[in-house]
Amino acid sequence: METIDQGGxxxxxxxxxxxxxxxxxxxxxxxxxxxxxxxxxxxxxxNISEGHLYRYISEANEPTASKLVALAHIGEVSLDWxxxxxxxxxxxxxxxxxxxxxxxxxxxxxxxxxxxxxxLSLEPATQARLLRVLYRHFVGRGETPxxxxxxxxxxxxxxxx
Numbered sequence: 297m298e299t300i301d302q303g304g305x306x307x308x309x310x311x312x313x314x315x316x317x318x319x320x321x322x323x324x325x326x327x328x329x330x331x332x333x334x335x336x337x338x339x340x341x342x343n344i345s346e347g348h349l350y351r352y353i354s355e356a357n358e359p360t361a362s363k364l365v366a367l368a369h370i371g372e373v374s375l376d377w378x379x380x381x382x383x384x385x386x387x388x389x390x391x392x393x394x395x396x397x398x399x400x401x402x403x404x405x406x407x408x409x410x411x412x413x414x415x416l417s418l419e420p421a422t423q424a425r426l427l428r429v430l431y432r433h434f435v436g437r438g439e440t441p442x443x444x445x446x447x448x449x450x451x452x453x454x455x456x457x
Contacts, residue, residue: 320436322355328371341370355436402441403430426453
């Protein structure tokens with residue numbers, strides 16, 4: 297069996313399921329791309345540009361419902377798995393939740409410290425959206441939160457409340 301990196305590359309199929317170690321939708325789409333012969337081939341099969349596919353994989357854009365169905369069909373995976381990383385009815389392991397909460401706490405701490413140090417005041421809804429975007433960014437890529445990247449996201453949030 298092939299190994300996988302945190303960036304979302306795919307392993308060989310095992311029991312007709314793709315094996316992925318990334319966390320987000322983008323990692324699962326990257327796994328499908330690998331299983332069909334690469335990103336260029338998957339883009340052709342889904343009838344989208346490679347640029348669009350890269351935006352899906354980086355989670356800069358989300359696929360439409362019809363594209364999600366096409367991706368699941370082409371990848372021979374369930375829509376549940378594509379959307380959540382779990383099969384229907386599969387429970388989330390409790391230790392995975394603890395890890396996610398640790399990441400969320402770390403993100404909140406760094407982000408709120410940065411806002412306070414820079415005397416930036418964001419509306420509560422903007423703060424919540426900032427945390428959601430930061431969480432998806434870091435967890436989706438399997439990266440550890442870093443202050444510099446969080447500063448960049450705060451700059452964007454402050455410009456676009």
